[in-house]
Amino acid sequence: xxxxSISWRVLGAVCLAIVIxxxxxxxxxxxxxxxxxxxxxxxxxxxxxxxxxxxxQKAYPNIKVDILPLxxxxxxxxxxxxxxxxxxxxxxxxxxxxxHDPLGTEGLLVPYQSPNAKDVDAKFKDAAGNWTGWYIxxxxxxxxxxxxxxxxxxxxxxxxxxxxxxxxxxxxIDVPDPVKTGGGYIFLATQVFRFGGDExxxxxxxxxxxxxxGQYVGTSPQxxxxxxxxxxxxxxxxxxxxxxxxxxxxxxxxxxxxxxANEVGAISIIKGGPNTEAAKSFVDWVLTKEAGALNVxxxxxxxxxxxxxxxxxxxxxDQVKLVAYDRAWATANKDRLIKAWQAAIGx
Amino acid sequence: xxxxxxxxxxxxxxxxxxxxxAIFIVVPQVxxxxxxxxxxxxxxxxxxxxxxLAARNSLVVMVLSTTTAVALGxxxxxxxxxxxxxxxxxxxxxxxxxxxSPPFVVAASYILLFGPRGxxxxxxxxxxxxxxxxxxLWGVQTIAFxxxxxxxxxxxxxxxxPRLEQAARNLGAGPFEVFRTVTLPLARPGxxxxxxxxxxxxxxxxxxxxxxxxxYTVLPTLAYGLISGFGDLAGAAVVSTILLxxxxxxxxxxxxxxxxxxxxxxxxxxxSIPRPPVPRSVTWASFGICLVLAGLIIMVYGxxxxxxxxxxYPFDFSLTLKHFGYVGAHVTSLRNSLTFAVIASVVxxxxxxxxxxxxxRKEWTGRRIVAFLAIAPAAIPGIFFGIGxxxxxxxxxxxxxxxxxxxxxxxxxxxxxxxxxxxxASLQQxxxxxxxxxxxxxxxSLQAFRHVLFPxxxxxxxxxxxxxxxxxxxTLSVVIFLFTPSTVVTTITIFQLVxxxxxxxxxxxxxxxxxxxxxxxxxMSRLTGRRVRVEVASV
Numbered sequence: 047x048x049x050x051s052i053s054w055r056v057l058g059a060v061c062l063a064i065v066i067x068x069x070x071x072x073x074x075x076x077x078x079x080x081x082x083x084x085x086x087x088x089x090x091x092x093x094x095x096x097x098x099x100x101x102x103q104k105a106y107p108n109i110k111v112d113i114l115p116l117x118x119x120x121x122x123x124x125x126x127x128x129x130x131x132x133x134x135x136x137x138x139x140x141x142x143x144x145x146h147d148p149l150g151t152e153g154l155l156v157p158y159q160s161p162n163a164k165d166v167d168a169k170f171k172d173a174a175g176n177w178t179g180w181y182i183x184x185x186x187x188x189x190x191x192x193x194x195x196x197x198x199x200x201x202x203x204x205x206x207x208x209x210x211x212x213x214x215x216x217x218x219i220d221v222p223d224p225v226k227t228g229g230g231y232i233f234l235a236t237q238v239f240r241f242g243g244d245e246x247x248x249x250x251x252x253x254x255x256x257x258x259x260g261q262y263v264g265t266s267p268q269x270x271x272x273x274x275x276x277x278x279x280x281x282x283x284x285x286x287x288x289x290x291x292x293x294x295x296x297x298x299x300x301x302x303x304x305x306x307a308n309e310v311g312a313i314s315i316i317k318g319g320p321n322t323e324a325a326k327s328f329v330d331w332v333l334t335k336e337a338g339a340l341n342v343x344x345x346x347x348x349x350x351x352x353x354x355x356x357x358x359x360x361x362x363x364d365q366v367k368l369v370a371y372d373r374a375w376a377t378a379n380k381d382r383l384i385k386a387w388q389a390a391i392g393x
Numbered sequence: 394x395x396x397x398x399x400x401x402x403x404x405x406x407x408x409x410x411x412x413x414x415a416i417f418i419v420v421p422q423v424x425x426x427x428x429x430x431x432x433x434x435x436x437x438x439x440x441x442x443x444x445x446l447a448a449r450n451s452l453v454v455m456v457l458s459t460t461t462a463v464a465l466g467x468x469x470x471x472x473x474x475x476x477x478x479x480x481x482x483x484x485x486x487x488x489x490x491x492x493x494s495p496p497f498v499v500a501a502s503y504i505l506l507f508g509p510r511g512x513x514x515x516x517x518x519x520x521x522x523x524x525x526x527x528x529x530l531w532g533v534q535t536i537a538f539x540x541x542x543x544x545x546x547x548x549x550x551x552x553x554x555p556r557l558e559q560a561a562r563n564l565g566a567g568p569f570e571v572f573r574t575v576t577l578p579l580a581r582p583g584x585x586x587x588x589x590x591x592x593x594x595x596x597x598x599x600x601x602x603x604x605x606x607x608x609y610t611v612l613p614t615l616a617y618g619l620i621s622g623f624g625d626l627a628g629a630a631v632v633s634t635i636l637l638x639x640x641x642x643x644x645x646x647x648x649x650x651x652x653x654x655x656x657x658x659x660x661x662x663x664x665s666i667p668r669p670p671v672p673r674s675v676t677w678a679s680f681g682i683c684l685v686l687a688g689l690i691i692m693v694y695g696x697x698x699x700x701x702x703x704x705x706y707p708f709d710f711s712l713t714l715k716h717f718g719y720v721g722a723h724v725t726s727l728r729n730s731l732t733f734a735v736i737a738s739v740v741x742x743x744x745x746x747x748x749x750x751x752x753x754r755k756e757w758t759g760r761r762i763v764a765f766l767a768i769a770p771a772a773i774p775g776i777f778f779g780i781g782x783x784x785x786x787x788x789x790x791x792x793x794x795x796x797x798x799x800x801x802x803x804x805x806x807x808x809x810x811x812x813x814x815x816x817x818a819s820l821q822q823x824x825x826x827x828x829x830x831x832x833x834x835x836x837x838s839l840q841a842f843r844h845v846l847f848p849x850x851x852x853x854x855x856x857x858x859x860x861x862x863x864x865x866x867x868t869l870s871v872v873i874f875l876f877t878p879s880t881v882v883t884t885i886t887i888f889q890l891v892x893x894x895x896x897x898x899x900x901x902x903x904x905x906x907x908x909x910x911x912x913x914x915x916x917m918s919r920l921t922g923r924r925v926r927v928e929v930a931s932v
């Protein structure tokens with residue numbers, strides 16, 4: 047009356063999960079020198095990755111690249127931490143040096159002084175060689191040209207952070223949330239450095255700005271997207287991303303106010319990865335003039351190399367007035383400063 | 394326990410189920426909980442971010458959204474099961490759409506429609522409301538999660554016995570009285586299950602708050618921000634643990650609310666008697682509500698379709714197919730997603746129904762803990778589910794474990810709650826005497842399950858499978874720490890395209906994913922739920 051085999055079939059179904067494709071996939075060992083396959087964790091943009099890797103493989107035909115693209119440096123940093131008992135990647139490329147530095151401190155990176163790093167200014171690289179900076183991103187303001195022409199006719203475009211306090215911008219500005227985004231926190235810390243470390247003045251500025259802020263957005267790219275759509279008139283954000291969006295047809299432009307900040311995009315080698323030798327070749331190549339110029343043309347960021355010209359519309363470091371940004375202080379005082387900011391804007 | 398000695402096979406099954414839950418739910422979660430270490434917890438509560446504010450916000454959104462989503466889900470389910478309104482197959486399909494919301498893209502569509510310069514708000518009404526914040530989030534979460542409530546409640550309603558209502562009518566009760574005294578109590582297991590599930594899903598959701606909530610920080614966006622903005626894994630793990638405690642509280646509260654033995658039991662298979670007709674006014678009201686909801690959903694997804702086919706929405710509306718080039722370029726991720734999600738959903742729903750059966754129908758020590766474990770994954774933000782897996786299973790000695798298989802397993806474990814809730818709600822409706830009849834005639838428990846209960850539970854099985862499938866195919870956060878170059882999935886591709894300001898490419902890809910997913914869902918419901926569907930349609 048009842049077939050008895052069925053319980054085993056049900057068991058089989060439950061176990062299927064474990065059985066499916068339990069095939070081994072041991073990564074190929076390093077074949078001596080610069081050959082084999084390297085695994086790259088890339089925080090660069092989708093449109094940059096492919097062309098970048100293609101150019102590398104032309105220069106180093108013996109090295110194959112497996113790229114894991116994820117335009118979110120914090121996630122990649124977390125991945126590298128969670129994978130530390132069996133590292134899957136050789137290279138961590140892209141993202142501000144703040145995301146590489148702690149990994150070096152925790153001993154998860156291989157110190158490497160590339161011969162090509164001699165062309166990189168000391169302030170753009172780690173003294174211990176854990177990471178090397180290779181591009182620069184400048185913080186600035188994304189501005190919707192169409193809306194600005196219509197609603198702020200006759201007004202000058204903002205040239206200082208204080209210009210954002212104009213009463214006519216009420217509710218028309220979006221800012222990356224300092225609690226949730228790296229860019230938002232850099233914006234907040236920039237105000238402190240701009241007032242020579244006077245936190246009260248900085249918080250007073252943020253409080254006044256709060257009146258004009260229509261939205262603190264949860265991710266930096268979203269801030270640019272909303273300005274592009276005209277949902278907001280303008281907002282502080284990353285210059286290279288603003289230029290990238292503008293080149294895709296969005297009616298926005300990048301304005302770099304004085305006393306702004308920058309990030310140093312880094313590359314590092316992960317300790318215990320499948321192919322450390324070939325990874326070194328990759329770092330060497332990324333620090334060349336050719337790679338620097340390619341990245342500038344693909345992502346609109348600046349190269350750390352003085353012999354690579356900036357992208358069209360992008361200011362160079364000596365054209366903008368940078369604030370004296372103390373990265374160590376900003377990192378150490380993050381939680382406290384964010385809480386003070388939350389209190390200042392009554393959140 | 395004595396039952397196991399009598400039926401060793403049942404015992405083995407229970408041991409296996411418990412072992413699998415321990416390995417794939419408990420171990421990874423413990424890995425997350427211990428990540429910060431004692432000093433991590435101390436630091437977090439002493440000088441960490443303002444988590445109390447985020448916790449309060451989370452609770453406010455949870456209460457508001459759960460109330461409206463479950464109310465709406467109930468109306469929708471009632472309309473589909475009871476009313477004589479037209480276009481039921483259409484409405485049934487439309488309710489799947491909000492579950493098919495790949496991260497970022499659908500939330501962005503709401504802003505395009507209802508933002509300060511939205512197509513509707515500014516374009517049609519000339520107003521610039523600020524929907525980003527609590528109210529926008531409330532609205533979006535209501536639409537996003539009412540389908541879960543609808544699915545669970547409809548499943549329960551459609552299996553309730555029409556004879557009970559017919560009898561009440563014959564005894565002189567009016568339509569409203571029948572609704573209040575018969576229909577509503579019959580729907581109670583579904584309602585309670587829906588409230589718990591929706592509440593927990595709202596609590597853990599990251600995608601919508603990230604784009605819609607603005608500075609209205611909730612716990613998952615706080616945790617995510619700690620990782621993506623600051624690389625603070627320890628702090629984020631503390632937030633995840635707080636969320637887990639909230640879920641535990643909800644679960645305990647529910648158990649208190651339901652109590653034991655308060656459930657109406659029904660003879661499993663429905664009779665051929667039709668349901669008593671509902672008043673015409675109710676049918677029309679049902680139709681109206683469903684139409685408004687469907688209209689809203691179509692608008693939101695319409696913007697995506699439009700964006701996919703024009704050059705650069707909203708700046709250049711010339712028609713083009715160029716964005717679909719990205720679909721061809723990322724065909725691997727489509728194939729991966731499809732493979733992982735189909736396998737995961739089938740295994741997951743089998744597992745969930747079997748688990749619900751052993752927990753609900755058999756007495757054994759520790760089954761209440763297992764019952765909590767079956768619902769706990771819903772409360773774990775996807776990102777921590779992924780982090781837990783990456784931490785626990787990325788070991789040198791496990792290097793033989795295929796990453797695709799691991800991703801599939803994580804999707805199975807993460808999605809057990811829906812299938813489990815659906816099966817539990819159904820089992821509570823089915824009189825024990827039905828399976829007892831089988832066992833007293835000499836069948837083993839498992840045979841009774843296979844031949845008697847499982848056919849009745851087919852609706853719950855289908856609900857669990859479809860929901861697991863759509864959730865698996867639309868999750869970004871679970872896979873973000875697990876995928877490898879060869880196991881990229883669709884949501885990663887969409888994430889990349891959105892962050893590269895490639896709205897056209899992102900929407901073209903999303904539309905393709907949704908189209909593919911709808912095809913699979915239709916196929917699944919054809920294969921599993923045909924009798925249920927026909928039954929419902931013939932009402």
